[in-house]
Amino acid sequence: MWGEPIHSNFFGSARGGSVNICDTNVFGYGFSPLDLEYLILPHCHHDHYPGLPQLLFYRRMRQRDRDGLRPLKIIGPAKDLERVVKLSRDLLLADRFPDVDHVPEVVPLSPGDRFECPTFHLETCNTIHALRGLCYRYGDPGGTDFGFTGDTAYHPPIARFLKDCPFIVHEAAHGLRQVENARESGHSSAEDAARIAKDAQAIDWAWFTSKKRM
Secondary structure, eight states: OOSGGGTTEEESOOOSGGGOTTSHHHHTTTOOGGGOOEEEOSOOOTTSSTTHHHHHHHHHHTGGGSTTOOOOEEEEETTTHHHHHHHHHHHTTTTTOGGGOOOOEEEEEOTTOEEEOSSOEEEEEEOOSSSOOEEEEEEOTTOOEEEEOOSOOOOTHHHHHTTTOSEEEEEOTTTTOOOTTHHHHTOOOHHHHHHHHHHHTOSEEEEEOOSSOO
8 A cells, every 4th residue: 555645455465374464463553455446466476466366255245334335456477367257266165155245346457558547557567587577566546656666676777767767666586696597587676766767767665575486
């Protein structure tokens, strides 16, 4: 989630375990899964979506608590997104138990595609990762403009895509280390992230990492 202007959108993943979007920790931030309108996935590696069945189930079971609750819209790479959503619904045995089935609206995107709705828009470019991934540039009528790379190796076209973007969030799974064959790993270092931010002439930037990499 990225603050009040885009509080109904969630970038990154619907993970399992302690960072599941339906975990009680989420409510501590004043956010309910019922507030979610869009889930935006940069790619569909299996560490990014194991919490999706739980999210769909939660919204279906609690929809009586929210008048006019609309289907969740899930945005992500065209190559894998529809399959991942189908597998999540299959896990809930939705065909046998339709009363637990929350049918989301799936919005598959390819690099270069643009998505628009009344509250925000997304532009996309490709990343370098083991699975087809997307880097997103987000904008809204209020002037918000930021980039989110998702998992990717160092990829100079991202800097051109995010040119003059005020704020960039770039992955740096390798942290402060430089590793051999980093491109083949599909991940970046903090130095790689800094180079992208510098070349894009970003005003500010941040990097994120994880101990578990895919």
